[in-house]
Amino acid sequence: MNTATIAIPKRWEPAMAEIKRFVERYAQLHNAPFSVTLTYQLDAGQIHLIDDMLTEFQRQVCENAIYSLSDQLNANLSKDPWQASKDVTAELEAELQRIRELIDREIPPEA
Numbered sequence: 001m002n003t004a005t006i007a008i009p010k011r012w013e014p015a016m017a018e019i020k021r022f023v024e025r026y027a028q029l030h031n032a033p034f035s036v037t038l039t040y041q042l043d044a045g046q047i048h049l050i051d052d053m054l055t056e057f058q059r060q061v062c063e064n065a066i067y068s069l070s071d072q073l074n075a076n077l078s079k080d081p082w083q084a085s086k087d088v089t090a091e092l093e094a095e096l097q098r099i100r101e102l103i104d105r106e107i108p109p110e111a
Contacts, residue, residue, distance in 0.1 A: 002034040004062045005051040007041035012073075019047070019069065022085035026065035029092060032058045046070050068092075 008019055020036045027033050034054055041048060047070040049062055072084040 002054045002058055004034055004054055005037045007039050007048045007050045010040050018085055022069055023065045027061050030061045032061040034058050
């Protein structure tokens, strides 16, 4: 399986498992699964992809996941990494459901 190494701020250490789970779940929802390894960084403000063995599509999915979670945390929309990952996942699942509904309306069932 392809892998990504992501650096997180040290202050989010208690949420390491949740951050890893979020990025891997986000990738699965986009049909681009990969494994995540986390490490720490000195920059306390952002999550960064620092190394990977991903396809171009997987890399884009990974970057979208980490930017979404990092933005959610840093915008003070949530000071809790668990709530932030839950919120971003809920938004993503709602978007994917809307897309499925649009596709279903556009493609009539076979008679």
